[in-house]
Amino acid sequence: MKITKALITAAAKNQRTLPLQTLVDRDGVPRTALAIVIEEALAAGVEQIGVVIPPGDQAAFAAAAGAHASRLEFIEQSEPRGFGHAVWCGSRFVGAEPFLLLVGDHVYVSATERGCARQLVEVASRENCAVSAVQATHESKLPYFGAIGGRRVPGHSNLYEISDVLEKPTPTEAEQRLIVPGLRSGRYLCFFGMHVLTPSVMKILGERLEAAGPAGASVHLSTALADLASRERYLAFEAEGSRYDIGARYGLLTAQLALGLSGRDRDEILGGLVDLLAHRVR
DSSP states (O other), X not given: OOOOEEEEEOOSTTTTTGGGOEEEOTTSOEEEHHHHHHHHHHHTTOOEEEEEEOTTOHHHHHHHHGGGGGGEEEEEOOSOOOHHHHHHTTHHHHTTSOEEEEETTEEEEESSSSOXXXXXXXXXXXXXXXXXXXXXXXXXXXXXXXXEEEEEOTTOSSEEEEEEEEESOOHXXXXXXXOOTTSOTTEEEEEEEEXXXXXXXXXXXXXXXXXXXXXXXXXXXXXXXXXXXXXXOEEEEEOSEEEEETTSTTHHHHHHHHHHHTSTTHHHHHHHHHHHHHHHHO
């Protein structure tokens, strides 16, 4: 499986301005969150990138992309029908090819020299199937993420066969359907905000949208992924790194600290935090 296309979603009402926010990257360079996500995709070997945006926002997103704007294709989500619909809006762009899916309101910080998206693409290419990145997450965070159930692939400590997918499950639902043998008690494998998906996903989303009708309800990606798990091999991969939702409370601050502490200015930032805490204690 060769992945040359990426889709970045940034059209949700509560998400549309987040990719335009400026952060200082690991090298100490100010960049927008969108530019950081684009560079994550490019470092994974992607050649073409589509960005799903709200109608009329192309100029703002092109400016936020900076030097990368010329290599982007902007795709408008004409109506707010959910994350699944936003992904489906990119169906013409991805065509009949597998693709990397990223969300525009997340920042990813790798624990290795290889970016999180590159790790994921390498696994999907090797396994020749759809793979979603996941992160072991405490049950208190379940209201914020989709989560998977399954079992470890024999011989792999960070790869799982997916048997079930639930969108923002309750702890009771998770305990009944999403237990993964080997995880610590009270922890579940929640989506990381990046996937490598096959064209089957677009077909499933199209079927669900058609069934809902032209003025139907929102379509969720998680329900389509649950359907995918019943149709073809579908894996989850624990990436070596962390995801930071910049739309969460203090999310932008947390993402900035994570970027800074993983980069060249780590000592300077730690010193500043120590000073800040010292002043707070006095």
